[in-house]
Amino acid sequence: MCLVCGWVYDEAKGSPEHGIPPNTPWEQVPMNWTCPECGARKEDFEMVQI
Structure with missing residues (x-):
């Protein structure tokens, strides 16, 4: 989850529209x-359980 805007x-x-195909593990991003909603960096994301 993006800590800046909350995008998950x-x-x-x-995120195929941003070059990340389905079934891509977070570690391979x-x-x-950057976050498609606010442009935050990958390091501004935190793992959450949904």
Whole structure:
């Protein structure tokens, strides 16, 4: 979950419109990837249980 805006990355869905295909584990998301909602960096995300 993005700590800046609350957007949640779902590994099953990925973020295909931003270059991350479905079923991509969070660990494989590139470090230079940014939140599609607010532009926060990957390091500004925190794991949450949904």
